[in-house]
Amino acid sequence: MKTDNDGDEQMRSPRRPLTNRGRWGADDDRGTLNFITAAVRARAVAEATTGRVVSTVTAEDLTAAEKRQAVRVESGDALVVRTGWTGADDPFGPLPTTSLSAVEWMADREVALYAGDTGDKLPEPTAAPPVLHEVALAQLGMPLIDCVNVTALARFCAETGRYSFLFVLGTIPLRGATGLPANPLAIF
Template identity: 55%
Template structure:
């Protein structure tokens, strides 16, 4: 059996027309269990703050990882004015933008989850299968933080395995169950994507997430750089093969501090992106509620 055929997959598991992927694992019972995590009402954002760049002529895509993913054009600035308004140009898949990847974002062998032809799913008029339309109801489930950076940032030459994930569970007295959202902290929120080697997840870790029934992955990093596998574990397997939505560019530093203070690493996880249909991804502000 080839390595590619041995990769985990959910193609066909929920039908040929499925667009929810592992979000199917978030049942009413899972949401009810998640709601019981709220005891104090304290909340923490996992999003990186964005300072928009002013547009004085015309919009243009960011050219470096340091440029703002949001450009702002003021529409009404005269005086007197009844109201002020602006228009935004947003680059969704950007290293400084906390965003939710739709399942059509990454094709594999000319197909997107769950085996639909990519050229029929993603068109010049937008995404017709596997798009942000699937996120219209928002995502509400239990979240689990695995803080791999509790003793300092994960070294750039490390790639995490299933054993690392289970060791973190034991250390923080949590257990990932079907339907949970997994939040991973590598400690790289301010230093990632600067041309240096970065840690990430291995295929072994992706298989573990599949076996545990993780519904969504959110992290300050996901795939190692340089890649430690082909295809990469999260964007090459978890997203297109498992149908697992990914939240990229998360800032989990404050979350880690609150979890350590409260002595608990599970919480209500809420992600309610703008209800914009037919996109490959969308900015999102994930929130953990204790």
């Protein structure tokens, strides 16, 4: 597992400009579930005990999940990621995060929306920068739904062998809000 020690400066000035402005109209999004395996989670836990900053979700993890599930994430897709982490397990314990390489992968694939059970670790001196919020959201304009419970979705996808679906997102229209309660639905 790679560590993500790119630092604040690199995150604020990525290797190349990242933007998704004007790429999608009002079309519905196709959702894809990328399941990060137990082996990846175990490696992340082992790394966390060393004191090194660990990113659970990397570009390599997303590419491997695509191959394993035979679904390629395409322009305009909603990307649903399951690592198996839930805040209820240990809300004060190590939190898996998403690496800058994973956000760049999403930009390359022109992902329209990220939803996953893993979000950004709250800022602290020893933590990796919160790239989902500071790069994907702020620079790419990518809507985020973090800390989503996707266990039932992952179970259904595994049972049926289907990892793509119609992704529908219901929200409450609140003027001037920067965050909203959401009701994501996967329709098969």
